[in-house]
Amino acid sequence: MTSLEDRLRERAKDEGFAELRIADPAAAPQAGGRLGEFLDLGREGDMGWLKETADRRADPHVLWPEARSVILLAMSYGPEIDPMSRLAHKDTGVISVYALGRDYHDVIKGKLKHVAQWLARETQQDVKVFVDTAPLMEKPLAEAAGLGWQGRHTNLVSRQLGSWFFLGAILSAAELKRDEAESDHCGSCRACLDICPTHAFPAPYQLDARRCISYLTIEHKGHIDRELRAAIGNRIFGCDDCLAVCPWNKFAGIAREAKLKARGDLIAPRLADLARLDDQAFRALFTASPVKRSGRDRFIRNVLIAIGNSGDAGLAPEAERLLGDTSALVRAMAVWALSRLLPEGDFSHLRDKHAQQETDDAVAAEWQKA
Incomplete structure (x- = not known):
């Protein structure tokens, strides 16, 4: 019989997600300490909200005590263009690849809600959906879930997706089978x-x-x-x-979701x-x-x-x-x-x-x- 976790992955793929992995909400205990060091050094600049929400970021259970599983999902936004080539044309502006299409918050949140609603029906347990705007440290949790690892540039890198992908998260009160953490594969690359x-x-x-x-x-x-x-x-x-120079991006695919593809007038x-x-x-x-x-x-x-x-x-x-x-x-x-x-x-x-x-x-x- 197909497991709930495998059916969940299939449901996520139906919504256009490339990968789904599951972790314990407490699987990244080091994340809070690293955030504290970052804030102590004042490296957050104007982003005062990072300091204001530090306690909740350090532990998903502070954000939602009922959470038993955190589901991390990746959606590719791999470019069809060479991002670096645009830098040579000085009379034009360069907008980051992630911002050349529709706002990913809107695109991904709708799809996440569909997956989360399915999971809630299957488990009869509550869920919460997050896309980048909530005080949840997705990258350390995604590493713990095996979705990728935080590279030397602090962004998440995947052996299957490179680093051109967005992250979404679902917190569930259901106890789901955890995936194994990913290890660092940056090697000596700088x-x-x-x-x-x-x-x-x-x-x-x-x-x-x-x-x-x-x-x-x-x-x-x-x-x-x-x-x-x-x-x-x-x-x-x-x-x-x-991101563009990361060797792992040779495995990155082009964005499949039409709304995330680049608008011609913004390239x-x-x-x-x-x-x-x-x-x-x-x-x-x-x-x-x-x-x-x-x-x-x-x-x-x-x-x-x-x-x-x-x-x-x-x-x-x-x-x-x-x-x-x-x-x-x-x-x-x-x-x-x-x-x-x-x-x-x-x-x-x-x-x-x-x-x-x-x-x-x-x-x-x-x-x-x-």
């Missing part, structure tokens, strides 16, 4: 550590989010440090470098077009996209950094137009971009025209430092 443009890995298996381009362009709400801007290049939302959007987005146009372009969560001002901040790194003086008028933007975040990066694109005399003329009128201290400082 590709992910050495490729990082901003040197965000202080050591293997450690990440300083404050230097990570994904954090800086998505989560960070303020001005990006001057020392890091040049290294960001034309990455305007996220960064794929450490290589022109920086000149993006710089002209007001809030309404930004929301319209990124409807149902993960990019929408950054907000227009942060996104245009990133676009201006890419413009400043383009070396294309033809983009200077787009930056100059944004010197009058209502957002100080945008105005500051417009100043920086122009300081890199214009001859000294032309930039000095703009400084004489605009700097004295600036009321925001951070923008005024950009004029002084440029």
Whole structure:
């Protein structure tokens, strides 16, 4: 007779999940300590919610005392394009592969609910569904469940799926058979550590989010440090470098779920077009996209950094137009971009025209430092 766990796997595959593994909720006791070290070093940056929810993250039973099993599911979003090739086209912006399609939270959560509802009916036990937004440490639990291992870049890697996959989790009050944990297969490889443009890995298996381009362009709400801007290049939302160079991705398949496939208009959007987005146009372009969560001002901040790194003086008028933007975040990066694109005399003329009128201290400082 087919076991409940095997039937559960078949149900998950029917929903488009590539893998399903099961762990004890207490199977990753080391995760809380590692999170504590990360927070003690202040490496979370603006992500204060990590500190606020640390106790719940350290133990799924704090999140839900009735949990007896945690089911981890993987869905591939493997790209059809070479993610790294886009970096060479400096007049276009690079959006992380995961954000080129529909918001994965919406896509995966609906499918997870279908699997969880089936499990609840079969076991007559309660379930809870999580996709990345709840205080649950999916990656250590997925490693304990045998879905993959946390590589030197701290992301999950699978021998079958590489690292281009999303994680979802179901907590169940039912006692299910556990899978064996996965071991580390990184060996002596340093590709992910050495490729990082901003040197965000202080050591293997450690990440300083404050230097990570994904954090800086998505989560960070303020001005990006001057020392890091040049290294960001034309990455305007996220960064794929450490994933893209992983040798295990030779086993990664292309995304099967149509909603996770890349939108053609987002693969290589022109920086000149993006710089002209007001809030309404930004929301319209990124409807149902993960990019929408950054907000227009942060996104245009990133676009201006890419413009400043383009070396294309033809983009200077787009930056100059944004010197009058209502957002100080945008105005500051417009100043920086122009300081890199214009001859000294032309930039000095703009400084004489605009700097004295600036009321925001951070923008005024950009004029002084440029």
